[in-house]
Amino acid sequence: MTAPAVVIGVGNEYRRDDxxxxxxxxxxxxxxxxxxxxAITDGESSRLIELWGDADVAVVVDALHADGGEPGRIHRVVVDRPLTGHRPLASSHGMGMGEAVDLALALDRMPRRLVILAVEGADFSVGRGLTPAVRAALDRIAALTIDELSAVASAV
Known part of the structure; x- marks a missing residue:
């Protein structure tokens, strides 16, 4: 049985900022x-849906390719009442979050509230370890995640 809330870290630890x-x-x-x-997963749609399908709230943390962007910058997307065709920020993976949302809608497996924290990365080459800018953002991302969970808990 899934908890009322789930935090899903998406990515590949062997692709630096991913x-x-x-x-x-x-x-x-x-x-x-x-x-x-x-939970930690590679971002494949069926795995995301399995993890968030029974949750009231899901917070997904993922890396974002942003050419010319600002590594470590955090983008927050909230999907309270998703609509088919809605496309949240694309992840650093082949299939974006939009496809997972569309599939979850079709299967009636969306959480009541989906929060995506997409972090701009600088280096997605093969190797371990985050770049300094992304590593410096970890505490802020964790705090934002906890804030999202607290906001939902206090609203219940």
């Missing part, structure tokens, strides 16, 4: 987060 989602989830393991499931 590992930001996993790094945030590992950081959150140090916190006391009752009734929150923490």
């Amino acid at each position: 590992g930001v989602g996993a790094a945030v989830v590992r950081r959150l393991h140090r916190c006391t987060l009752p009734q929150v499931t923490l």
Whole structure:
């Protein structure tokens, strides 16, 4: 059975900044987060849907390719009442979050509230370790994630 809330770190730890989602989830393991499931996945749509399908709220942390962007900058997208065809920020993976949302809608497996925290990355080459700008953003991303979970808990 899935918890009322789930935090999903998306990415590949062997592709430098693409590992930001996993790094945030590992950081959150140090916190006391009752009734929150923490998970790491590669971002494949069916795995995302399996993780968030029974949750009231899902927070997804993923890396974002942004040519000419600002590494470490965080984009927040909230999908409270998703519409077919809605396209949140594209992830650093082949299939974007929009496709996962569309499929979840078709299967009636959307969480009540989906929050996507997309972090601009600088380096997605093969290798381990986040770039300094993305690593510097980890505490802020973890705090934003906890704020999202707290906001939902206080609204219940």
